[in-house]
Amino acid sequence: MTYQETIGYLYDRLPVFQNIGARAFKPGLHTTKELCKALGDPQDKYPTIHVAGTNGKGSTSHMLAAILQESGYRVGLYTSPHLKDFRERIRVNGVCVPEEFIIEFVAGQKFNIDRLSPSFFEVTVAMAFSYFEKAHVDVAVIEVGMGGRLDSTNVITPELSVITNISFDHMQFLGDTLGKIAGEKAGIIKNRVPVVVSEYQNAEIGDVITAAAEAANAPLRFASNAFEVKVNDFSEGKMLVDVIEKASGRTVSKGLATDLTGSYQLNNIAGVWAAKDVLIAKGWKITDDAVRSALQSVRAITGLKGRWQQLRQNPDVYCDTAHNTAGLTMTLAQFETVCKGRKRFVVGFVGDKDISTMLSLFPKDADYYFCAPSNMRALKAEELQSTALEHGLIGKTFGNVNEALEEAIKDSAPTDAIYVGGSTFVVADIESL
Known part of the structure; x- marks a missing residue:
């Protein structure tokens, strides 16, 4: 073979x-x-x-x-x-x-x-x-x-x-x-x-x-x-x-x-x-x-990748493989300190996790770009959008993380910051990683 x-x-x-x-x-x-x-x-x-x-x-x-x-x-x-x-x-x-x-x-x-x-x-x-x-x-x-x-x-x-x-x-x-x-x-x-x-x-x-x-x-x-x-x-x-x-x-x-x-x-x-x-x-x-x-x-x-990794500047794009409540609590707190403009989140999750607690950590005053990882366990972007709305998080859906990230960058001013994550598999799908 x-x-x-x-x-x-x-x-x-x-x-x-x-x-x-x-x-x-x-x-x-x-x-x-x-x-x-x-x-x-x-x-x-x-x-x-x-x-x-x-x-x-x-x-x-x-x-x-x-x-x-x-x-x-x-x-x-x-x-x-x-x-x-x-x-x-x-x-x-x-x-x-x-x-x-x-x-x-x-x-x-x-x-x-x-x-x-x-x-x-x-x-x-x-x-x-x-x-x-x-x-x-x-x-x-x-x-x-x-x-x-x-x-x-x-x-x-x-x-x-x-x-x-x-x-x-x-x-x-x-x-x-x-x-x-x-x-x-x-x-x-x-x-x-x-x-x-x-x-x-x-x-x-x-x-x-x-x-x-x-x-x-x-x-x-x-x-x-x-x-x-x-x-x-x-x-x-x-x-x-x-x-x-x-x-x-x-x-x-x-x-x-x-x-x-x-x-x-x-x-x-x-x-x-x-x-x-x-x-x-x-x-x-x-x-x-x-x-x-x-x-x-x-x-x-x-060769370590995906741990609070900055992918680009102006706008700044960060990704992290944090995929549970404890991990996201720390990475989102750090994201809060580095963002000088509008906060934007490119997020996706797997479907067999209870994501309600994790979604409650995200700020309501931000823009969301929902996607699904290319993984058999993936939570569909439309389902994520619906659940996120229950937590006051409003955004659009995309076919994959790269389409979502491209749109987020296009929407951003140089002072904005974008966080990509929610699942290890979302980070893994980033072409520029």
Whole structure:
């Protein structure tokens, strides 16, 4: 098969969550373990770092990968979903897995795919583990897909576990309280493996994670209790931050530049800083120069896209993959601060989410351009328009995000600002991304 035929086979043969949602969700580790066993358990052949969370796990994974790469290590990075190309999910030192490897892997695993009937995600996880072994990585950063306890990636025993922000998302799978969701995320905590939590949010979440760490004899550190990360300035497209050690009041890094300029990155940076300290204590060679070099060029080093990314100026256009209430709350607050003129929103959502709470976050005094992502789960633009009207949001419908964005730019004065988002898949459809 060609590469396109191989990818087509994976999408046609296997249940894909991004296309069909709940029907593709396959909790449990048995199938992944069987796939990995058939491959010789490649996930056990190199050190790993496991990253879970509701929001921030993708950015955190990319930052950690960039830091390790700038420190001279050969770094595997597994993330999901992809935005433009399936190969984005599996990278080594920022370079996507070759098409030839995917073709060969799928051809060699057809027997096991037929025998085990895995999900799309289970196959991609096993594929990543296999590729990292064959690429001779020094370490792999592995982002959890959903939850943690029953996520396919949870077959690894990492050097370090990291848990970022926890909020309401995928409640039909993870539970209807923050405590229950935290319990699923804490399922990545392993016996005696250090765990860093980026943010101490509240006792409901904190107590669950603390109990899980104590039960596993896992050293636990809440990064936000140890460090404060404050915005110092913005310069040449970079956000400059100070990292302050709370116990001593000492500034441990001043004017640290990062090309990830979303305000929500402050908590992620605190988590990354704490994770970096844990790795150094375990013997990993990471210098301050490597951290500075990495964080100012995360996008270039790892290929990260879609996190508070400015696409153009005059009018300013920003996109973000925030797709739940907690994420949108932060990105919309930041959008409010950068818009000097009229606010315009190009938005679309998937159809199997309750979007009422998210729509209530958007301002009524703005112009809306409703669209649908090119995804089987997409909410039709006309349905979104109708639901949005119930929240006082008025706008027109468009066939896709690019038509909507083109119209929004045409309608804008140079001082206006446009926000594109609502769903990861809307951002993925942007041609100029």
